[in-house]
Amino acid sequence: MVKLKGGSYTMGHDGAFQTPFGPKEFPEEGPSHKVTVKPFWIDETEVTNAQFAAFVKATNYVTFAQREVKPEDFPEEARANLPPGGFANGSIVFREDAHIEGNPNIPGRSIEWWRWDPKANWQHPTGEGSSIEGKENYPVVCVTYEDASAYAKWADKRLPTEAEWEFAARGGLEGKIYCWGDELKPGDKWMANTWQGEFPNKNTGDDGFTGAAPARSFPPNAYGLYDMAGNVWEICNDLYDPNYFTECDPDNPQGPAQWVNRDTGQKNDGKVHRVTKGGSFLCHVSYCMRYRPAARHSQDSESPTNHTGFRCVRD
Secondary structure, three states, X not given: OEEEOOEEXXXXXXXXXXXXXXXXEOHHHOOOEEEEEOOEXXXXXXXXXXXXXXXXXXXXXXXHHHOEEOHHHOOHHHHHHOOOOOEEOOEEEEOOOOOOOOOOOOOOHHHHHEEEEOOOEOOEOXXXXXXXXXXXXOEOOOXXXXXXXXXXXXXXXXXXXXXXXXXXXXXXXXXXXXXXXXXXXXXXXXXXXXXXXEOOOEEOOOXXXXXXXXXXXXXXXXXXXXXXXXXXXXXXXXXXXXXXXXXXXXXXXXXXXXOXXXXXXXXXXXXXXXXXXXXXXXXXXXXXXXXXXXXXXXXEOOOOEOOEEOOOEEO
């Protein structure tokens, strides 16, 4: 872990970004505001498969994706499309064979490049036939907030607040777009594992990877922390509310008291939504562009994916 002294910084971002695909704006990142965080320790990298395997071996923990469910647990209208008999919760997996026409930013289109796989879990991150063998140093994925919290408790740590995570990601750079400055590719060098090419049809892998990358594959930020941009989303402790920054406590904020369902916009609707930070290998400037410290997204409590993991902190 790396010890950070804490301090004050400007959290969030205001306004649009000019991109080759036109201006892009993320209103949930504003208004920018000053916050102060206390000193804390933070993991140098995302929690890896090897680290999570040690936790599972010591505790016999079963992740949400691996737990068995039955067809009768689903609404009647959904049962016709379920596998026969018993099956596991599984995980949501990116479809590498996805091919869509037109604008991927149209609401609802993301279902075209995702699939639910009842055989996908942290040991088989893209479903049957996939494995983490030889990938011990890759970030663990297909986990939920509950899974991440259980690991953190076992490791005598906790999940970071959103404010702590962003403070760490910025590496002391005030107001910069990325963890390393304002230029996406300084010196013509990729600084994070993101998507290059045409999203979601073709990832050229110009940065060296078309999926997740091993920890420490890209340069650390000024605090010595790796993969605070791209690779996999990281689960935070905060509940998610896109309007939280209008009332955020400036002193060591702990997140809102209620969550907002990102799909419906309603408070405390459906499964609990938690903040995720940092973007992933699926983020592309035309669609997501969330490989930035200010970027914020969410994961609901029952939707593990193969591009979401976590790292821990300690007081």
